Amino acid sequence: MTTSLPREDRIRRALELLRNETTDKFDDVVEFEPGEFTDPVLAQEERDHIFGVVPSIVAHSSELAKPNDFMTVTMPRNNLIVVRQKDGGVKAFVNLCRHRGALLEEKEKGRCRIFSCAYHRWSYDPNGKLRTITRDTTFGDVDRSEHGLIEVPCEERHGFIWVVDNAKATIDVASWLGGEMDAILAEYHLDDYVCAKAGGFDEPTNWKIMQDAFLDGYHIQYAHPNTAGKIIHTNVMAFEDFGRHCRFIAPRKSIDRFLEEDPGEQRLDKHVTETHFLLPNSTLLRQPDHFQLLTFRPHPSDPTRSRMEQRLIVPKVEDSGLEPARWERLWDKNWDILLAVLHSEDFPLLRESQRGMASADAGGMMLGRNEVANQVFRRETRKLLAAGRDAAQ
Ligand code: FES
Ligand SMILES: [Fe+2]
Numbered sequence: 199m200t201t202s203l204p205r206e207d208r209i210r211r212a213l214e215l216l217r218n219e220t221t222d223k224f225d226d227v228v229e230f231e232p233g234e235f236t237d238p239v240l241a242q243e244e245r246d247h248i249f250g251v252v253p254s255i256v257a258h259s260s261e262l263a264k265p266n267d268f269m270t271v272t273m274p275r276n277n278l279i280v281v282r283q284k285d286g287g288v289k290a291f292v293n294l295c296r297h298r299g300a301l302l303e304e305k306e307k308g309r310c311r312i313f314s315c316a317y318h319r320w321s322y323d324p325n326g327k328l329r330t331i332t333r334d335t336t337f338g339d340v341d342r343s344e345h346g347l348i349e350v351p352c353e354e355r356h357g358f359i360w361v362v363d364n365a366k367a368t369i370d371v372a373s374w375l376g377g378e379m380d381a382i383l384a385e386y387h388l389d390d391y392v393c394a395k396a397g398g399f400d401e402p403t404n405w406k407i408m409q410d411a412f413l414d415g416y417h418i419q420y421a422h423p424n425t426a427g428k429i430i431h432t433n434v435m436a437f438e439d440f441g442r443h444c445r446f447i448a449p450r451k452s453i454d455r456f457l458e459e460d461p462g463e464q465r466l467d468k469h470v471t472e473t474h475f476l477l478p479n480s481t482l483l484r485q486p487d488h489f490q491l492l493t494f495r496p497h498p499s500d501p502t503r504s505r506m507e508q509r510l511i512v513p514k515v516e517d518s519g520l521e522p523a524r525w526e527r528l529w530d531k532n533w534d535i536l537l538a539v540l541h542s543e544d545f546p547l548l549r550e551s552q553r554g555m556a557s558a559d560a561g562g563m564m565l566g567r568n569e570v571a572n573q574v575f576r577r578e579t580r581k582l583l584a585a586g587r588d589a590a591q
Contacts, residue, residue, distance in 0.1 A: 212436035212447040222437035223567040232560035235404035241501035245274040247586020250364035257359045258393035273363040274496045291347035357388030379443040394529040395510040403552040405504035409494040413571035437570045445474040488512040
């Protein structure tokens with residue numbers, strides 16, 4: 199497995215793999231148990247030792263463009279409100295009133311000068327300060343500075359908003375990404391892009407089954423014979439392992455004319471899709487003219503449910519060279535195709551996989567040597583779980 203070659207060289211390596219009808223591989227087949235997708239104790243450990251410890255992406259920066267723009271997010275451990283601040287920063291708070299715990303903000307998105315509780319109308323500033331206690335002469339003496347919203351660590355980096363889902367934790371996205379992945383994301387300048395489309399899907403499927411399916415270059419022609427399978431080659435991945443995160447290049451079928459013909463110096467980047475796995479729960483796809491971010495979150499209590507979010511992250515209209523109406527149509531069309539594939543091809547398969555995993559005698563399962571990114575996902579989540587268990591002892 200080669201690292202740090204220039205992109206065109208990595209693409210040529212993918213072409214070579216395709217010529218040889220092979221892919222990058224790990225040394226061993228790895229076994230796993232179906233209980234990993236149904237066990238409530240493991241699910242609790244995943245919430246605490248993974249999502250309570252490491253940063254994960256909740257949005258693209260453009261989704262909270264202006265001061266007081268907010269969104270609510272159901273994380274595995276907390277319901278959150280994420281709010282753009284007056285000074286341009288972003289903060290995240292537990293979405294709960296400090297009086298008697300009513301849900302503070304029920305809308306998914308909006309812009310708000312104050313958050314006002316529906317129960318007894320206490321209100322909070324966008325920076326989390328408790329502003330108003332209604333009928334405070336009767337309520338009694340309370341130090342307001344002690345009863346603001348509970349803040350959760352939040353950081354903006356590389357055009358994404360990241361949180362650690364734990365008020366007691368700290369956040370350092372650069373160090374979490376590590377040198378290689380931090381440099382890769384910096385080079386994409388995703389903060390100059392805009393999130394043209396975003397959607398969330400609540401599925402009756404464990405988050406790891408979902409995440410696995412979107413790191414998988416092996417299923418494409420079988421599960422998607424008439425859609426993605428016509429566009430991208432199956433089981434050809436020029437892979438790089440960064441220890442925590444990883445990426446691989448998969449050739450598109452449009453590269454096929456270079457199987458015989460030498461491409462010489464021509465750029466081949468429009469003939470590939472590059473997949474980045476950002477531990478713990480995101481796949482960032484670099485397509486020839488845009489990016490796609492897929493995020494998978496465990497349900498707060500049920501190991502057999504999860505939420506997937508999908509985002510199209512694209513050049514701004516003014517940078518695209520397209521008329522606004524054309525730009526709009528392009529991403530509408532792209533989005534509709536993606537949704538059709540998800541809903542009619544991936545989701546039904548994965549729901550049934552979840553059902554199957556609950557069979558009393560499901561037996562052991564395997565990840566092949568060729569399932570490289572899946573092996574990284576499994577290896578690294580297990581490391582986090584082991585570290586969390588050690589720390590808890
Ligand atoms: S619970 Fe929010 S004001 Fe009482
Ligand atoms: Fe798929």
